[in-house]
Amino acid sequence: MRIESGCPVGNHSNKFSDDIALTKGELQISYRELNDRIDAAVLSLQREGVKPGMKVGIISENSIKYITMIFALLRMGSFAVPINFRFRYPEIEKIISGIGIDLVISEIFTNEMGLSRIRNIALRSINTDRINSNKYRESWNIEKGGIVILTSGSTGIPKGVLLSPENHFFSAVGANLNITLKVGDNWLLSLPLYHVGGLAILFRAFLAGASISLPNGKGKSLCEEIYDSCITHISMVATQLVEYVSSLESMKQPPPQTLEVALVGGGNIPELLIQKALSLNVPVYKTYGLTEMSSQVTATKESVSEEYLATSGSVLKYRELLIGAGNEILVRGKTLSPGYISGGKFTSLNTDADGWFHTGDIGSLGESGDLFLSGRKDNMFISGGENVFPEEIESELLKIENIAEAVVVSVENEKYGNRPVAFINTGGKKISREEIVKSLKISISGFKIPDKFYYLDNIEPGQVKRRRPFLKELAKHGKGLKTISD
Numbered sequence: 321m322r323i324e325s326g327c328p329v330g331n332h333s334n335k336f337s338d339d340i341a342l343t344k345g346e347l348q349i350s351y352r353e354l355n356d357r358i359d360a361a362v363l364s365l366q367r368e369g370v371k372p373g374m375k376v377g378i379i380s381e382n383s384i385k386y387i388t389m390i391f392a393l394l395r396m397g398s399f400a401v402p403i404n405f406r407f408r409y410p411e412i413e414k415i416i417s418g419i420g421i422d423l424v425i426s427e428i429f430t431n432e433m434g435l436s437r438i439r440n441i442a443l444r445s446i447n448t449d450r451i452n453s454n455k456y457r458e459s460w461n462i463e464k465g466g467i468v469i470l471t472s473g474s475t476g477i478p479k480g481v482l483l484s485p486e487n488h489f490f491s492a493v494g495a496n497l498n499i500t501l502k503v504g505d506n507w508l509l510s511l512p513l514y515h516v517g518g519l520a521i522l523f524r525a526f527l528a529g530a531s532i533s534l535p536n537g538k539g540k541s542l543c544e545e546i547y548d549s550c551i552t553h554i555s556m557v558a559t560q561l562v563e564y565v566s567s568l569e570s571m572k573q574p575p576p577q578t579l580e581v582a583l584v585g586g587g588n589i590p591e592l593l594i595q596k597a598l599s600l601n602v603p604v605y606k607t608y609g610l611t612e613m614s615s616q617v618t619a620t621k622e623s624v625s626e627e628y629l630a631t632s633g634s635v636l637k638y639r640e641l642l643i644g645a646g647n648e649i650l651v652r653g654k655t656l657s658p659g660y661i662s663g664g665k666f667t668s669l670n671t672d673a674d675g676w677f678h679t680g681d682i683g684s685l686g687e688s689g690d691l692f693l694s695g696r697k698d699n700m701f702i703s704g705g706e707n708v709f710p711e712e713i714e715s716e717l718l719k720i721e722n723i724a725e726a727v728v729v730s731v732e733n734e735k736y737g738n739r740p741v742a743f744i745n746t747g748g749k750k751i752s753r754e755e756i757v758k759s760l761k762i763s764i765s766g767f768k769i770p771d772k773f774y775y776l777d778n779i780e781p782g783q784v785k786r787r788r789p790f791l792k793e794l795a796k797h798g799k800g801l802k803t804i805s806d
Contacts, residue, residue, distance in 0.1 A: 327391055327485075328526035329355050336529060339503055342384055343549065344534040349384065351529070357384075357448040361392035364447040368423070372397035375420055375468065375661075379403045379412070380427035380443055382513055382534055387522060388448050389425065390467065390513070394485055397465040401480065402514035404470075406780075418478035419468060420664030468661055469516050469611050479662040481611045483516070490654035491614035492523035494637040498619050499553070499581055499605065501528040506578075507553040508533050508545060510560060515785070517555055517586065520615035543567035550578045557586035557785070558593065561604075562724040562747060565596050574601045581605055583619070585632075586785055590718035594629050608632035608691055610679060612669065614655040617641060618691045631690035632683075641691070642676060648697060649683045650676040682709075699788065701730040701738045706767055713740060713770065716763045720756060722749040725776060729792040733771075740768065741795040743776040743786075744804060753804050773804040 329351060332339065337352035349357075370376060376393055378400060380386045393400040401421055403412060416424065416438050424440035467488070468480035501507070507525050509532050511518035525532045533549045542564050546554065556564070561584050568575065575582075582597070585607040597604050606629050607619040618641065620633035635641045639653040652675045659668040671677050682694040695711030702708070710728035717726035725745035730738040744751070753773055760769050774795070780787070794801060 327358075327395060328489075328523065329358060329391055332526065332529045336503065339529055340531045341526070342387065342532050342534065343506070344384060345536045345538075347384075354388065357388045358391045358395065361388050361446055361448045362395055365389075365392055365396065365398075368441060368446070370396060370398055370423065372465065373399070374422045375399040375401055377401045377403050377412075377416065377419075377421045377424040377438075378426070378443075378513075379405050379407075379424065381405055382509055382518070383427070384534065385443055385446070385448060386427070386513055387532075389443070389446065390519075390522070394465050394467070399466055399468050399482075401468045401470075402512075402519075404512070404514050415470065415478045418663060419470075419480050419661050467519060469519070470514070471611060479660050481516075481657050482659055482661055482666065483519075483611075483614050483657055487614040487655050487657060488519070488523040489527070490638040491520060491616065492527045494639060494655070495520070495524050495616050495619070496528055497637050498621060498633075499583070501525065501530050501553065503529040505530040505552040505580075506533050506550060507531070507555075508535070508549065508551045510535070510542065510545075511555050511557070516609075516611045516615045517557075521555060541567055543571070546579060547576050550576070552578055553581045553583070554579070555583045555585075558584065558589050559725050559745065561589070561593060561597060561602075565593065565600060565602065566747070568600050568602070569596070575603070579603060582623075583607055585609060585616075589629075590724070591626070591630070592719060592721070593724075594626055598623070598626060598629075604629060606632050608681075608683075608693060610651075610681075612657045612677060612679075613639060613651055613653070614657070617651055617655075620690075628690075631686060631692055633691065634689050635691075641685075643683065643685055644676070644678065646697065647682045647684055647694065649679045649681040649691075651679055652676050703730070703733070703738050703740065703767055704736040706765075708738075708740060708768055710740065713742065713760075713764065713768055716760055717742060717744065717756070719763075720751075720759045722746050722751050723756075725786075727776065727786045727788065727791055728770060729788055729795055731771075731792070731795050736767075740770040741772045741774070742770040743774050743779065743791055743795075745776040748777065751804065756804070772798075774798075775802040775804060778802075 333351040333355040339351050340348050341351045341354040342349040390400045425443050427443045466482050466484045471479050507521050535545050582602050583605045603623040605620050607616050609616040617639050618633045618635050642650040644650045680697045684692045695709045699710045713728045714726045717723050724747045727743045728740050731741050733739040
């Protein structure tokens with residue numbers, strides 16, 4: 321399969337221009353209008369000196385203009401570099417130098433950002449007023465442009481994963497073959513665009529001619545957004561599913577009949593949470609993916625049973641998966657990134673002689689080819705001569721009532737070398753150390769039980785994927801952390 325001429329927004333606009341591409345509250349934007357806005361943004365960016373091959377950082381919350389900017393940069397053969405708007409100035413400075421960003425466009429910050437190394441302009445200064453021109457609707461320049469996604473948990477010099485338009489195209493096509501998406505469907509943009517899961521929503525929806533709904537931003541809960549916007553599809557991480565399930569329980573009502581898919585990924589999903597979601601008729605689908613593979617690698621095909629949802633589903637089209645030595649998950653395919661950008665330079669992805677990328681994730685395949693995840697190879701540490709896998713402890717913690725999220729890290733210990741420490745999100749509910757330890761003693765060995773338990777609830781709120789190195793550094797000192805006690 322080849323990429324059609326023009327970007328997916330332009331393609332659908334040429335055929336069905338009046339279909340709705342984006343909604344936010346009462347505002348609806350057709351594919352024709354979005355296409356015109358992208359054209360206008362190209363002209364505006366050119367006036368600002370943006371050229372093919374340039375790397376442009378974008379710092380903003382999700383918005384219609386943000387989406388417009390990403391597709392304008394792709395049409396120009398430039399690189400869009402989405403940056404977490406919660407990052408502090410020193411973190412942004414490191415990213416700018418590490419990725420070699422040429423220009424920063426930001427929603428919140430303008431020249432007051434204090435960035436010393438780079439020109440930065442306000443997102444509002446980019447004109448996206450509609451124009452009537454087909455000048456910029458040619459094919460994307462796959463060799464020169466793309467999107468650079470910063471890898472989570474990076475330390476030292478920031479590293480970005482380069483994803484080409486071709487990577488996103490095949491990722492979206494394979495995903496849409498597994499989960500039906502069509503004109504008239506409405507996918508809630510519930511993940512940030514600096515995360516590959518958020519970007520994947522754009523490509524899946526626009527390739528299918530579906531609509532994307534942006535949260536209204538008026539203090540609505542996830543549950544209210546799904547009801548009020550007639551959402552058919554949504555992507556979630558575990559904490560969002562916890563929020564949604566809790567809302568349904570408190571309202572004592574099922575999901576709306578419009579909701580067809582609740583795609584959940586991004587880490588361990590508690591068994592109790594899956595049970596609750598299914599009992600409330602939430603159409604849960606599970607997925608496994610990574611940034612280097614442009615989001616999804618495997619996914620379940622339907623929401624049927626707890627047993628099936630204990631897996632992460634089977635391999636999607638245009639991807640391949642192999643279990644290698646030490647049960648490491650290896651991947652390759654048309655969605656695989658060409659490489660990284662670090663230190664301002666591009667380096668090819670480190671694959672083996674057969675083109676397999678070694679993910680560092682540990683897992684196994686069931687008889688039907690479904691993937692069972694175990695954890696990450698590089699998270700394993702040794703305590704008193706014993707191998708400890710944080711994911712095993714996290715899995716047991718997530719079986720305990722009132723624990724919605726758990727992250728286990730290692731801390732150096734003079735006697736044992738390393739010891740586990742746990743960060744736990746209870747969603748504001750009470751829990752004691754005694755309860756936790758008592759439950760863990762039933763299911764895991766004593767040496768695996770964390771020495772300390774800290775509340776995670778108010779640490780990096782809104783973070784889609786927890787940064788283990790960051791939490792490990794916090795645990796090392798323990799300053800300012802709230803301890804779960806008896």
